[in-house]
Amino acid sequence: xxxxxxxxxxxxxxxxxxxxxxxxxxxxxxxxxxxxxxxxxxxxxxxxxxxxxxxxxxxxxxxxxxxxxxxxxxxxxxxxxxxxxxxxxxxxxxxxxxxxxxxxxxxxxxxxxxxxxxxxxxxxxxxxxxxxxxxxxxxxxxxxxxxxxxxxxxxxxxxxxxxxxxxxxxxxxxxxxxxxxxxxxxxxxxxxxxxxxxxxxxxxxxxxxxxxxxxxxxxxxxxxxxxxxxxxxxxxxxxxxxxxxxxxxxxxxxxxxxxxxxxxxxxxxxxxxxxxxxxxxxxxxxxxxxxxxxxxxxxxxxxxxxxxx
Amino acid sequence: xxxxxxxxxxxxxxxxxxxxxxxxxxxxxxxxxxxxxxxxxxxxxxxxxxxxxxxxxxxxxxxxxxxxxxxxxxxxxxxxxxxxxxxxxxxxxxxxxxxxxxxxxxxxxxxxxxxxxxxxxxxxxxxxxxxxxxxxxxxxxxxxxxxxxxxxxxxxxxxxxxxxxxxxxxxxxxxxxxxxxxxxxxxxxxxxxxxxxxxxxxxxxxxxxxxxxxxxxxxxxxxxxxxxxxxxxxxxxxxxxxxxxxxxxxxxxxxxxxxxxxxxxxxxxxxxxxxxxxxxxxxxxxxxxxxxxxxxxxxxxxxxxxxxxxxxxxxxxxxxxxxxxxxxxxxxxxxxxxxxxxxxxxxxxxxxxxxxxxxxxxxxxxxxxxxx
Numbered sequence: 001x002x003x004x005x006x007x008x009x010x011x012x013x014x015x016x017x018x019x020x021x022x023x024x025x026x027x028x029x030x031x032x033x034x035x036x037x038x039x040x041x042x043x044x045x046x047x048x049x050x051x052x053x054x055x056x057x058x059x060x061x062x063x064x065x066x067x068x069x070x071x072x073x074x075x076x077x078x079x080x081x082x083x084x085x086x087x088x089x090x091x092x093x094x095x096x097x098x099x100x101x102x103x104x105x106x107x108x109x110x111x112x113x114x115x116x117x118x119x120x121x122x123x124x125x126x127x128x129x130x131x132x133x134x135x136x137x138x139x140x141x142x143x144x145x146x147x148x149x150x151x152x153x154x155x156x157x158x159x160x161x162x163x164x165x166x167x168x169x170x171x172x173x174x175x176x177x178x179x180x181x182x183x184x185x186x187x188x189x190x191x192x193x194x195x196x197x198x199x200x201x202x203x204x205x206x207x208x209x210x211x212x213x214x215x216x217x218x219x220x221x222x223x224x225x226x227x228x229x230x231x232x233x234x235x236x237x238x239x240x241x242x243x244x245x246x247x248x249x250x251x252x253x254x255x256x257x258x259x260x261x262x263x264x265x266x267x268x269x270x271x272x273x274x275x276x277x278x279x280x281x282x283x284x285x286x287x288x289x290x291x292x293x294x295x296x297x298x299x300x301x302x303x304x305x306x307x308x309x
Numbered sequence: 310x311x312x313x314x315x316x317x318x319x320x321x322x323x324x325x326x327x328x329x330x331x332x333x334x335x336x337x338x339x340x341x342x343x344x345x346x347x348x349x350x351x352x353x354x355x356x357x358x359x360x361x362x363x364x365x366x367x368x369x370x371x372x373x374x375x376x377x378x379x380x381x382x383x384x385x386x387x388x389x390x391x392x393x394x395x396x397x398x399x400x401x402x403x404x405x406x407x408x409x410x411x412x413x414x415x416x417x418x419x420x421x422x423x424x425x426x427x428x429x430x431x432x433x434x435x436x437x438x439x440x441x442x443x444x445x446x447x448x449x450x451x452x453x454x455x456x457x458x459x460x461x462x463x464x465x466x467x468x469x470x471x472x473x474x475x476x477x478x479x480x481x482x483x484x485x486x487x488x489x490x491x492x493x494x495x496x497x498x499x500x501x502x503x504x505x506x507x508x509x510x511x512x513x514x515x516x517x518x519x520x521x522x523x524x525x526x527x528x529x530x531x532x533x534x535x536x537x538x539x540x541x542x543x544x545x546x547x548x549x550x551x552x553x554x555x556x557x558x559x560x561x562x563x564x565x566x567x568x569x570x571x572x573x574x575x576x577x578x579x580x581x582x583x584x585x586x587x588x589x590x591x592x593x594x595x596x597x598x599x600x601x602x603x604x605x606x607x608x609x610x611x612x613x614x615x616x617x618x619x620x621x622x623x624x625x626x627x628x629x630x631x632x633x634x635x636x637x638x639x640x641x642x643x644x645x646x647x648x649x650x651x652x653x654x655x656x657x658x659x660x661x662x663x664x665x666x667x668x669x670x671x672x673x674x675x676x677x678x679x680x681x
Contacts, residue, residue: 062668063416064395082677088678140549149556162321167494171542172576249500254540256500257679264674269502270672271388286452 006073007024033274056277064145073278082290083262087286090259093173094242098271101188101237102230106195109192109229110222112118138183146170148177166257171253179247188233190303231298235291242287261285312399328655334563353378354603354610357390358407361547362461364626370618375609379405386457387412394425394598401600404607407460410594412662414449415548418456426596433608436615436633443653444632447592461567461613461623462630464652464659465504467562467582468572470554476580485563485582486510488532493539497553497562500543502675503665506561506591509526509533511586513661517663526674545677566628566649581649587660588592588652592632 011092059068077083102190112123130138145151148168151167169175207217223230248256259279266276295301356379363371371377382403384390390408393399406417416523418625419425422645425433431437437458440448467486473495474588487496488509509529510518521529541559544550551568553559555577564581572579596610597604613619619637620631628648631637635652645651652660665671 022484062391062664063419080673080679081430082673086680144556147556148558167541207604218431249545253542254498254537254541255679255681257676261679262676265502265676267392268389270668271392272669272672273392275669 007039010260028157033072045265052277052280055274056281058274060274062270062271064271068211070191070193073275074282076275077278077282083259085284086257086259086262090242091290092236093176093180093244093248093258096175096239097184098178098188098234098300100152100236101184104233105188105233106131106192106230108185109189109196109226112193127186130182136246136250139179139250142175142179142182143170144253146175150224160242160279164171170251171256173252173255175251176244176248176256179251180241183247184237187240188237192226192229193234195226199225227299239287242283313678339511352376352606353380354404354601354607355380355382355402355509356405356407356610357382357384357393357403358405359384359593360631361565361627362407362623366626367619367622368651370622371613372612374616374618375606377606377610379610390414398489400425400517400598401602404603405595405610407593409662410447410449410457410459410662411591411593412459415664416593417437418449418451421430421451424451424456424564425599426456427599427601427604428456428536429458429597429611434612434615436612439615439617439633439635441632441634441637444592447594449594449596457594457596458611458615459592459594459632460611461620462590463504463566463592464649465563465565465589467561468554468569468579469561469582470557470578472578472581473506473557474562478519481582482585483582484491484508484586486582486584487563488512488536488539490539491562492511494541495558495560496539497540497541497550498543499550499563500545502671503668504563505533505543506585506658506665507589508586508660511584514586518569518660519663521665523667523670524671530674530678534681537678537681558666570626583655585658585659587658589662590652590659591662624650637651 054067056064057069058074059072060066094150108127112120112127115123129191147153148167148170150169152169153162153261156162157165164212165258190302203221203225204217207221208214242258243260244258245260248258249261250256252296260283263276265277266272266279270276324559330498330522354377358381360381361405363381368379387408390406391413393403394406397404417424419428419633422586428664437448437455440459444459444462446454467481467484469481469486474481474486474492478486478491480489480491486492487497498508506521506526506529507518509532510521510525513529513532515521515525542553547565547568550562550564551571553562553566554568554572555575568582569579587625596613597611602605615633617633617635617639618629620633620636623629624631624636624640629652630652637645640648642651646655
């Protein structure tokens with residue numbers, strides 16, 4: 001719309017205002033262009049979130065949920081040590097998973113970006129291949145691999161490296177990290193790969209010609225230019241990890257609980273939808289706060305600005 | 310044979326023709342509302358019930374006897390079943406629900422005059438006359454109308470691998486088997502606040518765990534935390550639990566009778582304990598959401614589920630108990646003992662599942678144990 005307005009000369013603008021046609025038409029065009037996105041945001045984000053917010057101040061019993069306004073759910077969620085501790089644990093697992101994902105995915109993304117032709121296509125296909133199956137299957141598959149009678153233990157015993165199965169391979173927090181990093185690899189690798197691939201190779205050549213050692217080429221050129229991809233991937237993995245539900249339950253053993261599991265229990269076992277909604281809002285608020293604070297430090301706006309600061 | 314096929318094809322054509330003609334006529338005369346009504350005569354119903362209620366053989370018996378196909382909606386828990394019923398539109402979305410009687414009867418019946426379910430036309434359920442006396446007492450009625458009818462029963466107890474846990478070990482006669490240090494790292498509970506806390510409470514000497522006080526729950530929590538290292542994991546789903554036992558990942562766990570049946574049929578040496586503190590006994594009842602359009606078809610299904618044929622098939626496939634007197638009489642005393650159909654008469658202590666006084670406190674206790 002602004003382009004159209006600047007393209008018009010002063011006399012044209014007067015003519016347009018007199019006619020009153022193009023301005024209204026442009027407004028309708030703008031409205032039509034914005035409508036699908038706005039409707040999407042409204043239906044899939046604003047309405048469910050608004051409903052969750054409303055329900056969080058209602059009251060639930062086993063007989064159902066009634067719109068009786070009160071803040072009791074929030075008071076309980078914020079003052080009971082259990083929920084505070086679970087929140088810290090969940091955020092900690094989210095942060096560690098993000099860092100581990102970054103450390104494993106960056107080299108993968110870098111190697112992918114450095115390939116060309118058919119080899120690159122095959123490697124990309126291999127990266128995507130596990131994601132053609134469901135999230136649950138990708139998590140469940142670790143049970144026969146890491147279990148007491150699983151593939152790893154059998155292999156090590158066959159080689160004579162161990163004589164008893166290693167029980168600590170599964171059902172602990174380490175197994176949760178392994179599962180989460182595995183199921184969310186693609187969300188970290190892909191944005192970094194795309195960011196690295198966009199880097200002009202002449203910049204790297206020029207740096208090398210000017211005597212920069214590979215370490216400095218990486219630190220001063222590749223890493224800064226791929227930073228938006230790193231942030232984008234980290235953001236996605238962190239958000240997915242803090243809301244994880246299946247992985248801690250299947251791989252975490254007796255300690256396999258995160259905040260989402262507690263929320264699910266309120267809905268599925270306790271019929272306390274109002275309290276479950278309050279816990280959901282608390283988790284969302286804490287995550288949002290972390291993103292705002294951490295985002296200012298790492299320049300998270302670059303994700304949305306495509307690397308332009 | 311060819312005649313049969315031709316007749317069958319003709320009947321399908323005629324039925325399909327009538328259904329669509331009815332639907333078309335309804336649209337012309339009464340709009341969309343009548344259109345859905347025309348399809349209400351469809352011979353399938355949607356049922357919210359545990360998957361093990363209708364194993365292959367038992368399903369065939371029910372669907373053939375009733376002439377109705379049962380489409381299963383994924384089942385989560387008694388609480389979720391109640392939530393589905395009470396949710397907006399829930400009383401018309403499903404045709405049949407089956408869940409733990411003691412857990413759901415309160416919210417399902419609701420206040421007098423505000424029942425969420427419709428009364429059965431008992432003239433359409435002749436097989437109900439054959440209910441064992443103990444289950445006749447479990448029929449949920451109000452004002453002379455019947456709203457919930459028991460369909461099957463069962464019990465939960467510790468399952469253990471007889472090749473890895475000696476059957477003569479005294480621990481196998483108690484829920485304590487799941488907490489025993491001898492089997493540290495090789496037992497599993499269910500990831501369910503209610504069932505795990507009940508059995509822990511029973512083991513700690515509470516005769517009625519559902520009424521445990523806050524300090525009792527605290528005692529349960531401390532005990533569970535002290536034994537946490539003994540649990541290999543907490544299972545959530547049927548297949549996961551069966552896999553844990555079959556691979557030897559655990560040697561004993563909180564279990565269901567269909568798990569025992571599945572493991573035994575695959576050659577795994579498994580049996581269940583008869584804990585001295587009490588078996589967890591329950592029965593599941595059928596009820597029809599009050600606005601179901603297919604209540605007549607649903608009543609046919611419920612009647613078929615009360616038949617001796619269904620009861621026998623269910624007991625053989627799932628090891629769950631039939632409520633039909635005729636069904637139970639088809640098993641010899643030895644067979645009854647082997648499957649556990651004599652659970653209520655063999656002298657083992659019984660604890661009937663009931664809703665706790667403060668479920669939220671139970672969820673928090675369970676959460677605190679897991680988070681510790």
